[in-house]
Amino acid sequence: MEIDTIKERVGEVLASILEHNNFEIHDELTAKDVDGWDSLSHMMIITKIEEEFGIRFKLRELNKLKNMGSLVSLIQTKA
Amino acid sequence: MVFNSFDFVGFIIPVLLLYWLVFRKSGVYQNILLLVASLFFYAWADWRFLALLIASTGINYYLGLKIYQSEDDDRKRNIFLYIGLVFNVGLLLYFKYFNFFYEGFFDLLNIFGADLSYSTLQILLPLGISFFTFQTLGYLIDVYNEEIEPSKDILEFSVFVTFFPKILSGPIERAASFIPQTQIKRTLTYEVFVDGLRQILWGLFAKVVIAENCAAIANPIFNTYEDQSGSTLLLGTFFYAIQLYADFSGYSNMAIGVSKLFGIQLMRNFSTPFFSTNIADFWRKWHISLTTWMMDYVFTPLSFTLRRHQKRGLMIAIVATFVLVGFWHGANWTFVVYGLLHGIYFIPLVYSGKMNTSEIVAKGKWFPSIKEIIKIGLLFFLIMLTDVFFRAPSVTEAFAYLIKIFSSSIIDFPSVLTGTATLTTLILTAFFIIIEWINREKKHDFEISNYHVLLRWSSYIFIFLLLIFFGRSAETFIYFQF
Numbered sequence: 227m228e229i230d231t232i233k234e235r236v237g238e239v240l241a242s243i244l245e246h247n248n249f250e251i252h253d254e255l256t257a258k259d260v261d262g263w264d265s266l267s268h269m270m271i272i273t274k275i276e277e278e279f280g281i282r283f284k285l286r287e288l289n290k291l292k293n294m295g296s297l298v299s300l301i302q303t304k305a
Numbered sequence: 306m307v308f309n310s311f312d313f314v315g316f317i318i319p320v321l322l323l324y325w326l327v328f329r330k331s332g333v334y335q336n337i338l339l340l341v342a343s344l345f346f347y348a349w350a351d352w353r354f355l356a357l358l359i360a361s362t363g364i365n366y367y368l369g370l371k372i373y374q375s376e377d378d379d380r381k382r383n384i385f386l387y388i389g390l391v392f393n394v395g396l397l398l399y400f401k402y403f404n405f406f407y408e409g410f411f412d413l414l415n416i417f418g419a420d421l422s423y424s425t426l427q428i429l430l431p432l433g434i435s436f437f438t439f440q441t442l443g444y445l446i447d448v449y450n451e452e453i454e455p456s457k458d459i460l461e462f463s464v465f466v467t468f469f470p471k472i473l474s475g476p477i478e479r480a481a482s483f484i485p486q487t488q489i490k491r492t493l494t495y496e497v498f499v500d501g502l503r504q505i506l507w508g509l510f511a512k513v514v515i516a517e518n519c520a521a522i523a524n525p526i527f528n529t530y531e532d533q534s535g536s537t538l539l540l541g542t543f544f545y546a547i548q549l550y551a552d553f554s555g556y557s558n559m560a561i562g563v564s565k566l567f568g569i570q571l572m573r574n575f576s577t578p579f580f581s582t583n584i585a586d587f588w589r590k591w592h593i594s595l596t597t598w599m600m601d602y603v604f605t606p607l608s609f610t611l612r613r614h615q616k617r618g619l620m621i622a623i624v625a626t627f628v629l630v631g632f633w634h635g636a637n638w639t640f641v642v643y644g645l646l647h648g649i650y651f652i653p654l655v656y657s658g659k660m661n662t663s664e665i666v667a668k669g670k671w672f673p674s675i676k677e678i679i680k681i682g683l684l685f686f687l688i689m690l691t692d693v694f695f696r697a698p699s700v701t702e703a704f705a706y707l708i709k710i711f712s713s714s715i716i717d718f719p720s721v722l723t724g725t726a727t728l729t730t731l732i733l734t735a736f737f738i739i740i741e742w743i744n745r746e747k748k749h750d751f752e753i754s755n756y757h758v759l760l761r762w763s764s765y766i767f768i769f770l771l772l773i774f775f776g777r778s779a780e781t782f783i784y785f786q787f
Contacts, residue, residue, distance in 0.1 A: 265600035266585060269608040269619065276612075285609050289450040 227305045232279075232298050239274045243267060253295030279305045306349050308505070308559040309513055309779055316346065321566055325493050332490040336460045339468060339487075339567065346469035347432070354431035357396075362459075362466045364392060365441040369448045369455035369462075382449065389445040393438045400430055405636030435633060435787050436475045437466055439598055444480040446602055453481050461487040470563040474556055474784040476574045476594035483569075491568030500754060501565025503765075507740075507751030508558030510768050511551040515737045517777035518730040519548035522721060527696055530706045535715030538706060540722070542689045545696050547734055550579065552783045553592070558749065577745040579738075580666045580673075582680035584650040587688065599630050620655045624648035634695070634787050639703055643694040650687060665746050733775060 233251045241247040244262045249255065257263040263271070275297075276282055281304040291297050306312045320342045328334040348355045368389040375381035398406075404425040411423045444465075447453045456462040464487045465480060526533055526541030533541070557574035564571045578590035588596050604626040611618030624645065631644020666681065667673040673681065690707065697703035721727050744750050753761055 264589070265597070265605060266623075269605065269612055269622075272609075273612045273615070285606060286450060288609070289452060 227302060229298060229302065232301050235278055236275060236298065239271060239278055243271050243274055251294055253293060255294035281305055306346060307781065308563065309509055324567060332488060335491055336464050336487055339464050340460065343467040343469040343472060347467065347472055350473065351432045357431055358467060361441060362463050365389065365445060366456065366459050366462045368445055372448050373455045386445060386449045393442045397434065397438050400428060400434055402636045403428055433473045436477055437472060439477045441466060443598060443602060447480060456484055470560045471571060474782060476557060476572045477598050478571060486569050497565050497568065501562040503751050504558045504562030504749050506765065506768055508555040508562060510772060511555030513776040513779055514733055514771055515551035516548045516555055517779050518733060518775065519544040519551065522727055522730055523548055526721065530709060534717040534719060535710045535712045536717050536719040537721045538710045539715065540719050542693055546689045546692045549692060549783060556782045556784060577741050579685055580681060580745055581684060582666060582677055583654055583684065585654055587684060599626050603629055616655055620652055623651045623655065638700045639694045639697055642700055643691050646691045
């Protein structure tokens with residue numbers, strides 16, 4: 227799948243869970259930079275991403291994620 | 306040796322002078338001094354468990370390296386992690402929870418008709434054990450998850466575990482932010498040093514003026530709750546809620562301030578939690594180092610496992626996590642109920658999906674809106690009720706206390722309000738809350754570095770005078786027992 231398509235769809239997931247779109251998807255983006263993206267909302271975002279792309283993550287893969295770039299590449303390897 | 310004692314002043318001044326004048330040549334020298342000072346500090350508090358602290362440091366250091374070195378062998382990695390989990394959790398279970406489960410086991414058998422008598426063991430609780438074992442547990446899990454590399458220098462690692470400003474009551478530090486600070490030579494910066502002193506002053510005020518005066522009112526009420534009116538009991542919980550906050554946030558501010566004097570930044574532990582409008586926001590601001598720890602190492606794996614169950618899974622994960630947060634405080638059902646209630650408070654938020662909105666109340670404005678005031682007041686009231694469980698010696702007594710609050714005597718004039726001591730404490734508390742309100746967007750509760758020099762100095766003098774006139778001596782902190 228195209229990187230840009232993945233980014234766009236991840237952006238939509240974020241906006242739907244967090245109920246705002248005050249963020250710009252780029253590789254260095256981290257949860258800390260996005261209002262409301264904390265440990266409580268994180269798992270809802272992850273679950274929605276899994277549904278959106280029809281994939282399943284492992285907890286260890288998630289723990290290693292550093293930023294949006296690594297999340298997008300992880301999705302790309304699975305989707 | 307509590308921060309608000311002359312013993313501590315006598316300890317910290319020579320250590321600071323040595324640190325910045327004699328041991329300043331390199332980070333290694335600084336670490337040697339910090340380690341010696343920390344072990345001395347811990348031994349002064351309770352020398353009997355010094356060996357345990359040293360052993361725990363050594364074992365966790367070794368296990369961290371072993372997990373890392375077994376990179377290519379998953380089985381070995383898992384074994385070393387499990388040894389670490391069993392060791393650290395085992396320490397906690399033995400020293401803190403053994404009697405709780407032991408009694409529970411026999412009580413359960415007796416319910417089913419066994420007629421067994423038992424006597425509990427006399428187990429002393431090593432000071433700070435809940436705090437330092439959580440730090441080392443987090444460290445091992447981080448190494449296992451390859452989020453950090455293990456420390457390869459036992460001196461640095463020992464400073465991480467034993468650093469005296471945080472050893473007795475946290476903040477529960479993370480290796481990822483603490484250890485790098487021990488790897489460089491720390492330099493003395495005027496701004497950081499002064500900011501540390503300021504934070505210590507505010508912490509001291511919160512502890513010896515606010516917490517101790519509130520305690521002087523709340524303690525007799527809780528101790529004689531059977532003879533008090535509902536209205537007095539309600540005020541008792543109000544003063545206890547303020548006491549608990551001022552006690553622990555005061556301690557935390559002092560710990561963070563003292564640490565700054567050594568050029569080391571600890572994590573923020575409180576961020577004006579009572580100005581929250583919902584329970585999730587409250588826990589983002591209350592005992593932050595514990596909550597984030599629980600979120601990362603308990604809630605995340607649990608909610609990951611339960612994620613297919615959508616909101617129901619999330620709800621179960623939250624309630625379970627908060628029961629554990631409660632239980633962390635001590636081996637008593639009261640803390641379990643405390644955690645359970647907080648977990649239950651989350652349920653409406655989970656279902657409405659409004660859990661993730663976190664913002665500073667009335668950002669950039671002087672006053673909150675009416676709607677915000679109502680939300681803040683309601684949340685404070687709900688938290689006050691849970692604090693009865695936090696304070697009461699048993700669940701039965703907590704319920705008796707709460708039932709008495711909501712009796713017809715809730716409309717009586719509260720007798721406690723007649724004393725001048727209560728009015729003085731109310732005024733001091735109002736002052737405390739106003740200053741916290743003004744600084745709610747700042748890095749800490751008394752960050753006034755941008756104020757005019759005259760205003761700054763008059764604030765210091767004013768608080769200093771309050772300390773002299775209204776301060777009470779305090780031998781201990783509530784969180785030392787955990």
